[in-house]
Amino acid sequence: MSPPLFWVDEVPAAGAEAVLSGSEGRHAVTVTRIGVGESVILGDGAGASALCEVLAVKGKDTLRARALEYRFTDRPRPLVTVVQALPKSERSELVVELATEAGADVIVPWQASRSVARWVGSKAEKGVAKWRATAAVAAKQSRRAWIPEVPDLASTTAVRARCAAVIDEGGVVVALHESGTEGFGSIGFRDVPHVLLVVGPEGGLSEEELTDLAALGAHTTVLGPQVLRTSTAAAVALGALGALTDRWDPERSRH
Template sequence: MQRYFIDLTKEEVKARGTIVITGEDVHHLSNVMRMKAGQEILCLTTDGFEAISTIDTITKEEVICLLHGWTNQNRELPIQVTVASGLPKGDKLELIIQKGTELGANSFVPFQAARSITKLDQKKSHKKRARWEKIAKEAAEQSYRNVVPVVHPVFTFKELIQMTSEFDKCVVAYEESSKEGEQSRFSSLLQEMKSGQTLLLVFGPEGGLAEKEIEELETIGAVICGLGPRILRTETAPLYALSAISYQTELLRGELLWEQ
């Protein structure tokens, strides 16, 4: 069943009884998928609920759907994970956002790190963000997410430091920790986290985070850790971490509950 994200909450949909789809999704629904009145689709609300809906009317500007019920399906990670990436070169951030969305990230924060080669002015940053948001939306639809991850504007490192206070935990992937053989902090932290808590994951660009940046993050209580014995690329590390989080909080915990 085709899935479309809408700018309404569950309560707003219930109050109206109808759903109006606009923008690029109208073209996709009518011209790409060739859908007709009477067919069912799923509409995803801004607060993460799936509405079972039937297409009533299709025009060039909008698609009107009638609400039939709710699936009560939740495919989100038990903890809310934000991925903060030091701006990498080329289209690597696009890959991080696309695959990170598939793996369950709740939001993404690109930031200007000391070793970031890529520099974005305000105009370029605005255009890039629009593309990143589109990638996140398409990946969320494809992977059956309940919500579209938020893609924040490009932060300075100072703004990133200020943001850390909003999270229950902050983890910083540092290659020097991996080189030194540190492999337990990340695993221990994940075992301690409870459903509903928030986690900020910080990754450096090519070349990693500078020592001064690590020191500042340590000062505000971030957990500095390695991600196994191998050194991962800037676009690989977030995906590794998200996969580990999914295993620890979904597969492993589900297995333990099953055994009980």
């Protein structure tokens, strides 16, 4: 089993020492019960990480460690953005957790026309903050070098602009829908720089949204014979992308 990962502002170079404190230090010392001589990974959530040996533990929230090995992991290619329509509140964080574990690089919360949940005013700020916190925790649990970016709540106009930008750069936009006329595996993903997945809410994407996305050049795609929940669709699609591209290649650039 790989050592546990904790977030730091600055990853130490090989041979240098670092202090882990605050909430991450408390989790390491009090919850995980890391002791002297054990190994931990310290990462910044932006590609850098270091395998470290714990030299000392102080109190309930502080440890000192020495970096044994420094590593930088590039983002996998193609980059994957998930535009996720707001699900019902009880599944809201689950969507982010599963997408993060499956490898999403960007997770965009979207107020789709059929979304039951409505993020208005301060509720939008709190919702985005929860998604960002969930992404950081899920990335740590899955030993990811990168924490997914979670931008502010997007309107349909903003989603349209994001999709157009991806297509303009040579990327692929895929709207996941049970009425899709293309199989997911039939789309050429391997050589594109960016894949954007659009996932609708519990009621699915509206006809207007599907027509609008198709007019931009998006593919309307079905993942398989089963109808997936909005909370699991992105994770299943990311798993398929891992097999259809080099995203899961263990030899991808690390230095």
